[in-house]
Amino acid sequence: MSQILVLGGGVAGLSSAIALAQKGHEVTILESRPYPGGRASSYSAPHSEPPETIDNCQHILLKCCVNLIDFYDRLGVRDQIRFHDEFYFVEPGGHISLFRKGALPPPFHFTESFAGLEFLNLGEKLSIGRAILALRRQRKSRRDLDSITMLDWLREQRQKPRAIERFWRQILVSAINEELDRMSAAHGFQVFYLGFLAAADTYEMGIPQVPLSHLYSEEIWSRVPNATLRLRTPVRRVQVEDGKxxxxxxxxxxxxxxxxxxxxxxxxxxxxxxxxxxxxxLFEYSPITGIHLWFDRPVTILPHATLLDRTIHWMYNKGQGRYLLLVASASRSLTDKSRQEVVDLAVEELGEFMPAVRQAKVVRSHVAKEQRATFSAKPGLEAARPGVATPFANLSLAGDWTRTGWPSTMEGAVRSGYLAAEHATTALGQPARILFPDIA
Ligand SMILES: Cc1cc2nc3c(=O)[nH]c(=O)nc-3n(C[C@H](O)[C@H](O)[C@H](O)COP(=O)(O)OP(=O)(O)OC[C@H]3O[C@@H](n4cnc5c(N)ncnc54)[C@H](O)[C@@H]3O)c2cc1C
Incomplete structure (x- = not known):
């Protein structure tokens, strides 16, 4: 069997490694940090007693992330992901609109729910409905989607400002971690179509029930045959001679x-x-800020919620309504704020959505500002993303930033890992099919 070295133990490296190890290859992963998972990992919460493991930030997936789900299957941890089929849109003031699939077949499965959303008026809903139909029509036919921004396209479709702000922005900025005026329309189309139109259940949101690091812990990894995970092993240099x-x-x-x-x-x-x-x-990063708040009492009974019109986009209930993780995507406006300023802003905003917050006391907080969270999915980048093959026949390229067709996500990372594993098996003379195609 062949020996394969994987540089980097993030989701891309781990997924390529497990796929190759399960094919019988001898795989070693070289990871610089003391833990695997890269950007999707966990650590001990500062000042927690007893020690508590928290994620650097909430990581969610949708059911259309077929390769990521396959990766969790291979690790034997798929049952640790709980899928939620209801979304809660909360307005300042606390009014909640529920969004879930209804009885009609796709792509009309959200019609009833959409009609009932109270944070949009009839004119806004009709204009969104027209744009969704146009998105379905133009998805395959338009050639310029990677050269315009999603905002350009929404304006072309005459979307009303509140429809843009409260519907399109609310969904897409969190999904792609970029503002609508910086995001390639190609990515907006891809995520919206796969998540909300392609099939009835692809929008369901998977939330790990354990810290991310437990999904690919050293202990789980030690049970993967033919694979060795070497932590604290930073690669300094890849040596190339005579074209390999x-x-x-x-x-x-x-x-x-x-x-x-x-x-x-x-x-x-x-x-x-x-x-x-x-x-x-053309590559640059877009930041995400995760704000962990521990209250002295429960402040919500919702499992999660998307928060309209404010800096914070999502709330995840991580423990009995007392420990909440708030997420601000494309969070450039928070970069220069101190951690205390971020906490104060978050608590202030949260109080507008959940009045119980105003009576509660924050007993502990932690702010994780990830400046290098995801690549910025801007127009023109797709053509610049390198493919899996390199000029060196014995080197394959993976990472969420390579040409996967997906924005910077765990699904994109696994796709890149599987593509690299396929490329490696071909180079080694034993071609294997590993990647699952997109569902549509
Ligand atoms: C705050 C935040 C929230 C996010 N939320 C979501 C979400 O909800 N859903 C979603 O799908 N995606 C989310 N993402 C994106 C997702 O985490 C990434 O797309 C994915 O994890 C990237 O995986 P990767 O393996 O390509 O890269 P990385 O995770 O960056 O892995 C690269 C690895 O290489 C290692 N490394 C670097 N240099 C060296 C070296 N010299 N030698 C050896 N090892 C080295 C690093 O330590 C790292 O482990 C989020 C990201 C962040 C930061």
């Missing part, structure tokens, strides 16, 4: 293999693999 990779230099020694997969983030590529010609000039 010959070794990988780390702080713990030099490693060699029959094939190599790079699953590193784009910003480290020039220093770790300087021989790889990559034009990364």
């Amino acid at each position: 990779v010959v070794s990988v230099v780390t702080d713990s020694g030099t490693f060699t293999a029959d094939h190599y997969i790079s699953a590193l983030p784009f910003h480290v590529m020039p220093s770790v693999i300087p021989d790889l010609p990559l034009d990364l000039s």
Whole structure:
């Protein structure tokens, strides 16, 4: 069996590794941090007594993330993901509109629920309905979707400002982690179509019931045959000679293999693999801020909610209504605020949606500002995303930023990992099909 080195133990690296190990290859993952999972990982909450493991930020998936679900299957942790089929849109003041599928077949399965949304008026709903039909029609036929922003397209469809703000922005900015005026319409179309139109259940939101790090813990990993996870092993340099990779230099020694997969983030590529010609000039990051709040009493009974018209986009109930995780996507407006200012803003805003917050006391808080959360899915980037093949026959490229057709998500990361695993098996003369195609 062939020996394969995977550089980077994020979701992309781990998914390529497990797929190859299950095919019988001998796989070693080199990860610089003391834990696997990369951007989708957990750590001990500061000042928690007894120690509590929290996620760096809430990570959710939709049922259309077929490769990510397959990855969880391979790890034996799929039952740790709970799918929710009801969304709660909450207005300042606390009014809640419920969104869930009804009796009609797709793509009309949200008609009843949509008609009942109280935060939009009839004119706004009709204009959104027209735009959804146009999105279905134009999805395959328009060639310019990656050269315009989603906002350009919504304006072209004469969407009313409140329809943009309260419907399109609310859904898409969280899904793609970018503002509508910076987001390629191609990504807006792809996520909206797959999540809300392609099938009746693809919108269902999966929330891990355990901290992310438990999904791919060292203990789970130790049970994967043929795979070795080496933590605290930063790769310093990939050595290339005569058009192929010959070794990988780390702080713990030099490693060699029959094939190599790079699953590193784009910003480290020039220093770790300087021989790889990559034009990364269009790549930039978009931030996400996670605000963890522990109250002295329950402040909500909702499992989760999307919050309209404010800085905070989502609330996740992480424990009996007392521990809430709030998420602000594309959170550039919070970058320069101090952690205390972020907490104060979050508590102030939350009080507008959940009056019980005003009587409660915050006993503990933690703010995780991830400046390098996701790549910015801006127009023109698709053509610049590199594919899995490199000029070196024994090196495959993975990572959510490579050309997966998906924005920066765990599904995109797994897709890249599976594509790299397929590419590796072909290079090794034993081609295998691993990737699941999109459901539509
Ligand atoms: C706050 C936040 C919230 C998010 N929310 C969601 C969500 O709700 N749903 C969703 O689908 N996605 C979400 N994402 C995006 C998702 O986390 C990423 O798209 C995905 O995890 C990327 O995986 P990756 O393996 O491509 O990259 P990474 O996770 O960045 O993995 C790269 C790995 O390489 C390691 N590494 C770097 N340099 C070296 C080196 N020199 N040597 C060895 N190892 C190295 C890193 O430590 C890391 O483990 C979120 C991201 C963030 C930050």
